[in-house]
Amino acid sequence: MAVCRVRSLALVGIDALPVDVEVDMGSGLPGFSVVGLPDAAVQEARERVRVAISNAGYKFPSRKVIVNLAPANLRKEGAAFDLPIALGILAACGVLSPGTLEGVAVVGELSLDGSLRGVRGALSLADGARREGLRGLLVPAESAPEAASIGGIAVYAARGLQEAVGVLRGGGSPVEPDPFTREGDGEEEGFEDVAGQEYAKRALEVSAAGGHNVLMSGPPGSGKTMLARRLPGILPPLASEESIEVTKVHSAAGLANGGLIRRRPFRAPHHTISASGLAGGGTNPRPGEVSLAHHGVLFLDEFPEFGRSALEVLRQPLEDGQVTISRVAGTVSYPARVTLVCSMNPCPCGYAGDRHRTCRCTPGQIERYRARISGPLLDRIDLFVEVPRLSGEELRTSGEAEPSWRIRERVEAARELQIERQGVPNSALSGRRLREVCRLGPEAEALLVRAVDRMGLSGRAHDRILRVARTVADLAGGSGIRPEHLAEALNYRRPGVLDR
Structure with missing residues (x-):
């Protein structure tokens, strides 16, 4: 037979x-x-x-x-x-x-x-x-x-x-395609719910426009988590191919319930997560949280509380946009192009530098707390943002906040400029293409050289400053990078966020 x-x-x-x-x-x-x-x-x-x-x-x-x-x-x-x-x-x-x-x-x-x-x-x-x-x-x-x-x-x-x-x-007859939004039925939270914190909101707008990673530092109750959870609301909608990729990842993890995912993912794992839970793995490999956040936001609250081994596995996906898992039976890769948003307290008690409460930590405790985050990982952060706790008077007089839909309009316009110019968001620029897109005039070039020498920045940090400056310029209408655009990008790398 x-x-x-x-x-x-x-x-x-x-x-x-x-x-x-x-x-x-x-x-x-x-x-x-x-x-x-x-x-x-x-x-x-x-x-x-x-x-x-x-x-x-x-x-x-x-x-x-x-x-x-x-x-x-x-x-x-x-x-x-x-x-x-x-x-x-x-x-x-x-x-x-x-x-x-x-x-x-x-x-x-x-x-x-x-x-x-x-x-x-x-x-x-x-x-x-x-x-x-x-x-x-x-x-x-x-x-x-x-x-x-x-x-x-x-x-x-x-x-x-x-x-x-x-x-x-x-x-039998073929099943009729019926794509629907699996995660889009609820109402999105908006920045109009957050009083004050205009500096942090601006940083998140820059992050959304260029796909840049953010670290927010501030005392408990300052609004770091509230701000992070509203970031997906100002991100551009998923393109068709992006929607298919995101759904594929969730389906491979056994989390898809049918139809295409239309909303950008927001993943917020607990700080007790293991390295394999964050990056993916297992005997039969499955995608981890960093891949489940593909084309979306990975939010790590209480950043220094995560295990050192778990944090270090983020270095490759943050640089390459994918996770590679090697096993005896073979190698598996999952996409992981995410916007990383981290939040942390400035010290173990949370009140170092606070205007309203006194910090109880010793310098040694603060140093050990901040040393939990390695230098190479911090090098992969684009925007360092202080989020101070507002006083009652500041909360009362902060005025009406700008709604998320208006911020999203600026973000979408900036993203369209980037896709039309280079085909990818500014955060994905590298090598010769980065130099071509981020040309500086003499004044801006001199400013960047002085800042890199004075702040002791690495080559990777230098490139990230250029990418952020390009995004700031795109938000301003897509003109060349002027000194004020570069100054804003440098302001997001000032050392005060982690060293007081």
Whole structure:
């Protein structure tokens, strides 16, 4: 009997790679084996598939069944190969015509009663099938809305093995794409809710316009967290490709509920999070918080309280925009282009330099507290912002705050200038392109040289100042970088935030 072949897909990071499930029934003692570098979950599919086929009303063949998952050099993980293995066996038994499987990829986990469970990464799997030029994708009904939201490929849904057989025989219609905003139903919080703090608001506007990282320092109750949570409200909306990327990451983590995510992510992990929880990892790698915040905001409240090992894993993604996880079975990469927003108290008690309360910390305690954040990590921060606690009189007389929608208009205009000029936000500029876009006049050049020498800044900090100055100029209308633009950028790097 000829080998029956079923097309399937394996999730690697946020990408889906093609896998051929080959089924052969030969002579010899009855048996069931799976080869092709399967992990333990795939090996266990033998028992799930055997019982599911019987409970769905079909007869499992009393022959020597060999299943090969090709290519053999790609590690196969998870239970998503249950359904293609079962359908391949049924096709080999004559229940299905091999022609019904042509041009269709199949993924799905089987329960013992023959019903289907949802799979992680449905959107990535649909995108992978589309890129392979297949005409359709058969998935569990639970995963179908998410898979169909990408468009460009017919997605078929089944609740169980019997229904999957019926769909392949021509008894099903494609699921209609129904993309919706999974995280956009609630009302966004706006900067108009925050009294005063105009300097911090301006810094966050610059951050939003250019995608720059921010560290806010101030006593408890000064509004640092309140300000950070309102940053997504002034960010430009996600573009179509960005929305697909964000949804892919959440789907790979098992957090997508169907449809495309339209709002920029805001992730705020607790300071007790581990390094793998922040960057991603595990035996079967999954994206961490920094990847879940891709194209959005990663907010680290009480920055120095995070573990040193957890903070240090941020260095690579903040520089490269991606996380690379290496395992014996292979290397997985997740996108991680985020705007990092951190907040911290100036000292352990929180009141160093406060105008209204006296600090109880010794100089040694303050030094040890601030030393928890390494110099290389601080080098990757663009904007250092002091957020003082306002007095009752300042709160009462602060006046009406500018609404977020008005700030967002300026941010979107600045982003449009950047995309039109160089194709990426200013925070992503580097090398020769950075020098071309951030040319300085003689006066601004002299100011920058003096500041770098006086403040003892590194080459990385020098480049970050240029990027911020370019963003300030874009907010002013896109003219060249003038001395006042550079002065504002330098003001955000003044040492007073961490050294008093």
